[in-house]
Amino acid sequence: MKSASKPYKKEFMNPTTHEPVTLNSEEELSVLAELLDSERARLLVGIRHTFHREYRQELQRKLDVVESLIKRIGKGA
Numbered sequence: 001m002k003s004a005s006k007p008y009k010k011e012f013m014n015p016t017t018h019e020p021v022t023l024n025s026e027e028e029l030s031v032l033a034e035l036l037d038s039e040r041a042r043l044l045v046g047i048r049h050t051f052h053r054e055y056r057q058e059l060q061r062k063l064d065v066v067e068s069l070i071k072r073i074g075k076g077a
Contacts (some may be wrong), residue, residue: 033073065072 023029043063051054 012020029073033070036066036070037075 023032040063043059043066046059047056047063050059
């Protein structure tokens with residue numbers, strides 16, 4: 001259950017404007033974590049099933065970024 005004593009706020013940098021992106025609720029952070037976990041699973045399948053080395057390397061780079069973001073927001077699978 002959410003604590004009513006302190007408001008929830010978490011900031012991230014917007015890569016386009018280099019300004020912080022503020023998540024205003026636990027629900028927003030949870031949705032972001034779910035999306036990142038889903039993308040991580042999709043990338044792992046792609047890496048496992050591709051035969052092209054360059055494409056696999058590109059997927060691995062994206063996976064590294066997604067896993068880094070998961071660690072930064074503190075909600076991993």
